[in-house]
Amino acid sequence: MAELVLDRPTEADPEGTVIELVGARKTYRTGSIEFEALRGVDLAIGAGEYVAIMGPSGSGKSTLMNIVGCLDVLTAGEYRLAGEDVGELDEVELADVRNRRLGFVFQQFHLLPSLTAWRNVELPLVYGRVPAAERKERAVAALERVGLGEKLDNRPGELSGGQQQRVAVARALVGEPALILADEPTGNLDSRSTEDVLALFDELHAHGRTIVLITHELEVAEHARRIVTVRDGLLQSDEVNPR
């Protein structure tokens, strides 16, 4: 691993800043109990970067991902996504941002069990009101891209964990999102499938996608070019990974 760099990361940032968090705070309230899961996070991620966010369980990684993915809003501080102040957006606008700009991959795959692979993959395009013929064409192309051209009509239950996660990656890609967010995407996979999924992320990065990968495993994080560590709701380090 690299030593700590104290200035901005050195990764090229040709198109601007995709993610910008300034003094980001998130407090959860459960009855009368408050818990501050993010306690003032400053983080900027540029277009085309591949960043891993690491930290022990409970450190605030998923909270950060939910904020960055517009699934939740900050209690205090600012979040700009591609220059846009997310705090100013209403529910409908947030849903639109998620649908058009972001692709999500989760540990639990979150596929719909009754739908075939290609039907799962076309879903973001259904929400995006893309015509049916184009949806199928793009879903098939996305599945071919992740090496599942032979499994188009299989349901999730007929696929291995690694294959299911590749379907989920295809679904994340099908809308051509600017930013791919993955929260412990290899957490439920064996080492072989982990390598398959990480190889896909490597390829996406090589094609210019911005990727934020959350993991608590160093081996997984080392696929990224920059490794940010979180602890107790604060950034602990921000390093360029020389590989």
Ligand code: ADP
């Ligand atoms: P990580 O993903 O790093 O394991 P999380 O972001 O899920 O961490 O959680 C950070 C902290 O916030 C944990 O202590 C967790 O218990 C707490 N937390 C997360 N979500 C909620 C919630 N909806 N309500 C209350 N506390 C929460």
Ligand code: MG
């Ligand atoms: Mg988590």
